[in-house]
Amino acid sequence: MQEATEHTEQLAEALLSYWGYDSFRPLQREAMECGMTGRDSVVVLPTGGGKSLCYQAPAACRDGVAVVVSPLISLMKDQVDALTACGIPAAALNSTLSTEEKRDITQRLREGEIKLLYAAPERLLLDGTLTFLTQLNVSFVAIDEAHCISAWGHDFRPEYRGLKVLREALPQVSMHAYTATASEKVRQDIASQLELRDPAMLVGSFDRPNLVYRVRRANQKLKQITDLVDRHRGESGIVYCISRKEVERTAEALRGLGVHAAPYHAGLSDQERHRNQEDFIEDRVQVIVATVAFGMGIDKPDVRFVAHTGLPKSVEHYQQESGRAGRDGLKSDCLLLFSPGDANTWRRMLASSDDQQSFNSAMQALNHMCDYANSVTCRHKSLVEFFGQAYEKDNCGACDVCLAELETVDEPLVLAQKIVSCVARLDQRFGGDYTSKVLAGSGEARILSSGHDRLSTYGLLKEYKPPVIRDWIEQLVGQGYLQKEGEYDVLQITETGLQLLKGDAQPRLLRPSAPAARQKKKASGDDWEGVDRKLFEKLRTLRGEQAAERGVPAYIVFGDTALRDMARLRPATLDAFSNVKGVGAKKLEDFGKLFVDAIADYCRANDVAPADPAPTVAARYAASEDDSPSLPAVAAFRHFREGLSIEETAAHLAKANSTVVGYLNQYLQHEQITDPTPWVERGLALRIEDAIEQVGLGRLKPIYEHLGGDVGYDEIRIVASCVANRG
Template identity: 65%
Template sequence: MTGASIVVAAVALCEVAVDRRKWGGSTAPPPPIGFPMDRPADPTAAPPDELREVLQEYWGYDSFRPLQAEAMNCVMSGRDSLVVLPTGGGKSLCYQAPALAMPGVAVVVSPLISLMKDQVDALRANGAPAAFINSSLSPEERRTVTQQVRSGEIKLLYAAPERIVRDHTLSFLRSVGVSFVAIDEAHCVSTWGHDFRPEYTELGKLKQALPGVAIHAYTATAADRVQQDIARGLSLESPELLIGSFDRPNLVYRVRRASRKLQQIQEVIERHRGDSGIVYCISRNEVESVAAELKSAGVRAAPYHAGMSDVARGRNQEGFLGDRIDVIVATVAFGMGIDKPNVRFVIHAGMPKSLEAYVQESGRAGRDGLESECLLLYKGSDGVLWRRMIEEGEPAAQEGAVRSLEEMMRFTTSVGCRHRAIVEYFGQMFERDNCGACDFCLGELSFADDALVNSQKIISCVARLQQRFGASHTAKVLAGSKDQNVTRFNHTELSTYGILKHEHGTTIRDWIEQLVGQGHLEKVGEYGVLQITTTGREVLRGETTPQLLAPVKRVKESRTRTEANWEGVDRGLFDKLRELRAELAAEKGVPAYIVFGDNALRDMARRRPTTHESFAGVRGVGAAKLRDYGDVFIQAIVAYCSEMGLATEVEESF
């Protein structure tokens, strides 16, 4: 365990008090039928040797990321678990590696065909026997997979939630010996989650349908209430709760009001010219227009949204995964199940609907652990648009969605460390004073003069309005607006009417939201009525000084790209290896990252191995990839080093 992760052990989420000692007794779920487990009950115990061997053989790794060993031990010992690891934390490995080390077939429930295909392709590229069952297969292909499962050839079987709960599927699974069930994207169970899916609510029947089979739930984002919903909805039995840190220190977060949106987007793309990135838009029309503008500016960009044909979406997604398209411009319909690890930037061209959604979507950057940039552009109308969409959505999920939207709006207008805000939202402590990886901590934000006086004017106006009106009306009074509601209530007669008329209306509104975010004002009730808090009264007395951002203007972003990630790497060789990777991926019809990730290519360009033995030492090179790609990459390394007069077989110096 490290300080970067939190293990909350022996936690009962189904309203049952649990003692850690009970894991070894009668309350522990029985092992899968036919596969007795004699593993240690303590998830913090050292992983079994066969797990380490599997990790090295199939993935070329010799160590675990935070919480992976604990999560794998839960699987190996045959008891239920709920694992919350942020995007890039290595959740998939938590069930993939144990599946290869255990008898029987592991069933993985996945919500999207693209997610199944990508994960199965990656597993097969590593030499792992995996398959999926979904509507994309022909009847003959489905029969083949069924036969392979019966014969024990398949160790991981992926399926959609609606298929897995069918009576004939459950009957089939009972007959083949299931080692365990893994529920991916488990937050879809909860109506309080950011991506509720009704079909996930049926998964609770798996516990009764597959007696003795452990259920393991995995998600990247889940606050306390969502965690409880997951455990209850899946009927988990005294699950072990493992929560990783929500801090992603390799991500640089920036939040800006959208003042010249297209130019702001292009500035980020220019900083990462030739790198992969995602631009998220709220509407389909904006997706199309932004993609067209970027293409006309010479960017290899393409759109992705639900209004496009399956063929067009598939073509653009494959182009992005294959590095033939640098920037995908998309609605939130794009991303779940996209395992592309070398996304160097994610731009939100509009405010996301929740912090959970933002963390998951922005978290698609830097999954390989290398530094990446996340820019969020927002405007006041974004919240109005999301509220309308929420009202048109699933009725059962509306209450939670509205609260999540309010938290998101508070985040965009807050003045403070972005990493701290995210980590503390998910109930964890943030121990650093300066994250060094957000606009606030990098000193990129410009603060308004006379913050105390302006704050006192705003809070005084709330008091004069008898704490009965919302932010929009308050801002109009402060700006001296002739709006009909302002005049109808005779608020033109208030002493605070027009006292900020020299400021733009959006600036005043932003300041109100910033005071809410800092806890000096709060929004109450369905209509978000402003009320003054204890610290707000301290502001009025001059005992506390808030921070208010200066009116939006162009801000020069700090150069934060760390050279440590490139230390010792010959960039020319890296580029050559990246070209080779793209060619091989195109030949095999798989995403480029399935051949090798950027981390592996950088390690090759740093070590410059020329033998199978030294090439096997590159992180991410397992037995299958050594066999399939070792010779061709070694040849490329030797040729480049010979031409450039570079030394080979360089030993690590750090």
């Protein structure tokens, strides 16, 4: 662990106290430090990478109010509800508020009671809002979904362009942009448009290892979707369709099969869309079937699957849409179904654009998506490398390719050489459709009139239909042996394609009309390991009841990660419950006794043992030998520096005294403290040191016995640590 700083300690305490997290995710610490020190930043973290915490944690630690730009009312509401549930005062200014509610928020802002203020870009650009903000103590400005700023991004919104006025209105306040998908070009455009000053560019890995990616040819599409839903019966999922008509048809079919499903598309009324979205967020609907209009405002962490019934229009869109699965870090499925007609559907829809440059850019993005769908290389590798990052693993263990679920042809090299040879014989002047027909031995007039029926490669694959050969061509493009050039996607042979002709390559080509894929080995990792499923369901029911009582989504009470941890650990005391992932001080206070009692009732009724008691003092002492402090311990360091007692620190952190003693020993070791008297009375400390002088620093028990058994192990550990630090 890096050396603890004052900011690290504050942030660690906030994460532990408010959210119950005991570690930073990748780049979170660096992003939070920017919020603490006032350095502008552009932060790119994948969906589920914890972007919100990057500004919420420093906002909770700093004086003043952080202004958060958010695009949708529903997203603001979810985040404000979640922050309030954690004990952090937050509010949102939007059109749904009454005059009295707006007045109340304004008053609380003036009095400095609110830590985070959410607002849409349109509202922040109003003169009255800007003037009001200049009268407040604004700690920093955070801009969520910042890719909307850039015309090069995949979801450009003109109103985001105007946000640079915040820099003019609040020149001394730092600005921070957050997004899940942004190329280097988009990142630089964001920094330029916002007039950021020497911003830190923090770009996390685009890989989502907990997502299991599968790509299938659409074949009995409804059955493919229902099979996925059945595997996740009772769990939340999203099904994306290209058209509104398909959304309605799919939602109706799922309802007919007994699935609680609802549609979402721009053709519905605002009221119906809002109702269906709320039903999904609050678990009254299991599956939402939607066009790409759905999703940006969704902050639901427990979506266990995302299915696409057709090609998304770009890899960026696919990364963002599929990334709505598994935001809590638990294993989740992403299924992409596609057919050759999907690309033509998008081409027709995109052709209405009057801007030729935008159309060409959109077509290029669509071609990249087609390459991904037709590829037979690791899905994680393909996505990560698309965004310009290296992927080092040989086998991700979490996609259809690496799980060996795809049926491949027996002699792919020979088949690929026939195809690439035909491209060469055609002088690299034709596209995939024409090439596939020549290989199939088509008698079309243009082939005969061009004399291509006399080529040595004519009819070389006549046992296959042109669409099958066309698929193989796309797979070779996806693997880099062929490439498309120009407006008409003329096939060209790459350097690796020339190596393939020499036999120095190992292509992979899928069998035509493959049966339903068989899973030959399990995806890596098991999020259910050690979880008592019956207890999990009991706790999930209790969570739902508490959420309904408070009028908030279930995940605001506890996420699935927390429930699984409870059902795995079966904590029998509030102190043990406080160590569950996702349990902070406020949630411990609000729900601790209720859930601990429910766990105890379950254990009695099912003759199941509760959690093991806390580790012994000696075990904790042994564990502290490592010189790298845990993040929960780092959260306590600031209190120890300020001279707070063990009892006072325990009260601040909502931890038991014995737990805080463990943190103190990590602090003593990390800081090499040699004086124990801030925590042990001087006379007692000298007595313990004399005992150590007599029996040595080995085990604690001999020291305890030498002292007659009337001095506690906690005091002995503290003094022993300080004596050890003296060498």
